Amino acid sequence: METDGIATPFGQRAMTLGMLASQAIVKTIPPEASIDKWKLYRWLCEARPKLRISDRALSVLNALMSFYPKTELAAGDSMVVFPSNMQLSLRTHGMAETTLRRHLAALVDAGLLMRRDSPNGKRYVRRDREGEIGEAFGFSLAPLLARAGEIEQLAAAVTAERLLLQRLRERITLVRRDIVKLIETALEDDLAGDWMRFEAEYRVQILGLPRIATPEILAPILSALEALRSEILKCMEYQVILHNSAGYPDQTERHKQNSKPDSKSDLEPRFETKQGGHAEFQPDTLAAADRTVAAKPRNPATADNPLNHDRVNSPQRPLGAGPEPHKPYPLPLVLQACPEIVPFGPGGTISGWRDLMTAAVVVRSMLAISPSAYENACAVLGPENAATVIACILERSGHINSAGGYLRDLTRRAERGEFTLGPMLMALARANGEPAKRAG
Known part of the structure; x- marks a missing residue:
């Protein structure tokens, strides 16, 4: 059982306000309080960044908790463990004694352990005739039970922050991929736009990504990248809509009924779509088409139609000249x-x-x-x-x-x-x- 008095440290170790606060918290444990010690240890592992303790200090704490014989930490029981440094070293896979002392001091300073030093500084226990523990000197696990609710909340906050960071990283990866693919497509298809500016803005945002990121840093970068992607999409969709109004070569055109059945369909030029997507006149019908266009009087009803003007009056490259050279890139x-x-x-x-x-x-x-x-x-x-x-x-x-x-x-x-x-x-x-x- 725990004593109600003040436990001061042995030897030259000074008493601190943190130690006093830990002892005051222990006195507030409800009589019916209990917690599974390994469930509590998992919360400690999750909340480690908030508690500011190292993973090796948690290994020492795990070894100390293994010396407690029961699975649950319960109020009313003696929660003092008293292993020697040699036993602790064996359960921490041969950790050096100086390292053990440093991590034990870190756990005490973090308020997760409480020292109950004996008059000579040794760790031991006194038992009664029935073998029950009467008084023990060592390290008390009672602060863990007193702070169980706080540790659970810290673990939940760390888990939520980790999931948020993971989602932000995933969204940034997707937006980066979208921007790169869209700029590549625009350059490949020779779309008009300030693509070099978009590329420069993209790289400025990417250079702002730190090696160790936090949600506070990633959130504004994600917003800037999403705004850049929206601007690129708006620029591309506007040109695609304009292009789509004239129709693509591989789209099915609406049926056009011929009101003059006596007209010669052989005089109409035939198109063949090449692999590059450019439609060219066939040589066996080009001359006939030119003669038809030259002999046909201009129709005022269609003179103002820009599509008809492009189809009739647009200049054609000479046959055999090869593919048209591509526009140079910036x-x-x-x-x-x-x-x-x-x-x-x-x-x-x-x-x-x-x-x-x-x-x-x-x-x-x-x-x-x-x-x-x-x-x-x-x-x-x-x-x-x-x-x-x-x-x-x-x-x-x-x-x-x-x-x-x-x-x-x-x-x-x-x-x-x-x-x-x-x-x-x-x-x-x-x-x-x-x-x-x-x-x-």
């Missing part, structure tokens, strides 16, 4: 994705497309790419994009066996509409510009 994005080509520019810098194309000629010779392969790439992709491809090949030269063969293969795929430069650039930009992986 030069800052190219230099961010391929920084290794910069020293090959005039004066060791690249300030414009002319400098990049000059550097590409130098790198082409260095990579043993034939002039014919490079000229073919310029004809198919355009000189700016061909120079960009050379920069990408230089960036990955350690993983490419034959740079010339690789360039010819990319050119052939571009002719068939199977290759676009956007995904390659974005992958290199992330590899060269992505900060170290952090929380979220």
Whole structure:
């Protein structure tokens, strides 16, 4: 049983207000109070960050609780355990005696243990004739029973904070993936928009992610990323809606009834959708279509229709000219994705497309790419994009066996509409510009 007097520490250890507070809390334990000691220990493990104790101190506390013979800590029982330092060391897997003393002092300072020192400072017990404990000196577990409700609440708060942090990290990961994929799609499909600004804002937010995150830090970053994603979506959806009003090549058009059954359907040009998604006139009907358009008088009813104007009067590229070169990507994005080509520019810098194309000629010779392969790439992709491809090949030269063969293969795929430069650039930009992986 516990004594009602004040327990002061032995020797040179000073009495503290924390010790006095722990002894005062023990006196408030209700007579019917009890708690499963291992359930209480699990709460202690959950609430450890709030209690500011180390995991090794919890190991020492676990060893002390194992010396208590009963499963439940109950008021009215003697909750003093009195193992020697040698026994404690064995149950803490050989912990050194000095380390044991340090962690025991930390548990006392945290108010989880209470010292009941004997007159000579030793830990022992006095028993009566029936073998029952009369008086024991050692460490009292009574503060654990007195603070059981507080410890449970702290454990619940830590668990809730951990789940909130996990959800914030998951949402940040999803929003980051959305932003990267949307920017890649916009660049690949040549959509209008300030994509470099979006990329810069995205990286500013990512750099704000700390290595050890808290909900207070992640919440504003998540809000900023969600706002950026909404802005990107709004920009893309507006252009997609405008594009959709004219119809996609693979969509089913509404049925148009011909009110002149005697008209020759053979005079209408036929479309064939290639793999790149561009519809071109077939050569066997192009001449007939041109003659029909030239001979047909202008209809005032359809003259103001912009769709009809585009279908009749839009200029067509000559047959056999190959695919139309793609629009070049922003030069800052190219230099961010391929920084290794910069020293090959005039004066060791690249300030414009002319400098990049000059550097590409130098790198082409260095990579043993034939002039014919490079000229073919310029004809198919355009000189700016061909120079960009050379920069990408230089960036990955350690993983490419034959740079010339690789360039010819990319050119052939571009002719068939199977290759676009956007995904390659974005992958290199992330590899060269992505900060170290952090929380979220």
